[in-house]
Amino acid sequence: MKPRYALLGLATIGMVYGFSWATRMPGDAVQGESARIISVHVPTAWLAFLAFGMTAVFGIAWLVTKHARADHLAAASAEVGVLFTGLALITGMIWGKATWGIAWDWGDARLASTAMMFFVYLGYLALRRATPDPTQRARRSAVLGAIGALQVPLVYFSVNIWRTLHQTQSVRPDGASMPTETLISMLVNLAAFTILYLGLLVWRADQLRFEEARLAQTHLTPNAGAAVIPPKLQPGS
């Protein structure tokens, strides 16, 4: 069995188990049933940080080793990160609507900074699409990935730096401020979603490798409107 299928299978089992714990956890005294969304929201937000952090790590690895696999992994990580950041924003808005009464609060530092991080990585993917040459693409996106990673600690600590509407971290070294069932559901899903990230990362990186190899084989360049080169005339033709 290919590793990616094993990872995706393991992630599915983990999520089923995690969500079963989510149905068992008690409703929150203040937030009611809406608090169950923590089982999805926290893992997706964690993956947003992890994916963008790994984009920078793989990008720097490419700058050091010039190994194409590192670039494919960086690109795959950014794509998966954009997906999970989008999910974290959507689930956060659903939770905010149920708890705060509004889906979006401009004064909330975590919401605004997460949205900006999302746009940084949309820019990253746009830069990749705009650069046809594989080496240039890898180099430019590696640099942007490193700059973009500066946003990750900013977003993570935004709830501590600017005390706005968003709650601070529920799980800290000195303990967790939540019931055990909620914590188990969250941690199991955190592990399952991380495995899902790894599966998607390997899968997408393989796809990118195949796409690049196919383009190289067929001598196609992905930039539409490239110059048409006239055929070389052979002597005597």
Added chain:
Amino acid sequence: MTFRKQAMIILRRDLRIEGRSGEAMFITVPFGLVALFLIPLALPLNTELLSTIGPGMFWVVTLLFGMFITFRQSAAESSAQKEQLRMLGTDPAARFTGRAAASAILLLGFELVVAPTMIVLFAPAAVPGWLAVTPLAILAAAGLAIIGTLAADLTASLRTRSALAPLLVAPLSVPLLVPAAQGMESIRTKNGILIPALFMVAVVLAVAVIGVVTAQPLEETT
């Protein structure tokens, strides 16, 4: 030639070219001022509301329109010019530093024109100690100049550059915009600007280090 001397030569060259073309001062500054004139037209004519949003609009206009200063045509070098600088043995990091410094000076000029206009048009509450905005303005100009120069290098020679570069710079400028706006609010409420200013210093230093370290690999792309 030392790093500093190389950077100074590039800085002087960029400012001289800008002095000849006037691209930033005659195009980007009026463009930013138009934005300041447009905002009140799109809002209900409420003097109190305008005086509240005025300082925030100053930073938004500085970051959104000021970035065009870092992308100005005079800052872009042709492949031949780059090749010549490379053959002369110019350090890519010095080139980056010189260009970013030139953009920072021009951005400060932009802020100097936009700020009085904002005060006249939006009439924010006069508070003693407005001079404390100066370090925030310098840090914002320096940070934006570095991010803009990096984005210009990242998108060099791309067909989609004019749209892509602002997409990269705008969200990356948020760590500058938020503390700058907070610092302005701190001045209004007579609190210190030390924390926002230190935060901006950290951001400027981080992007400056990335810019200098990646100048060599980025030069290889073009």
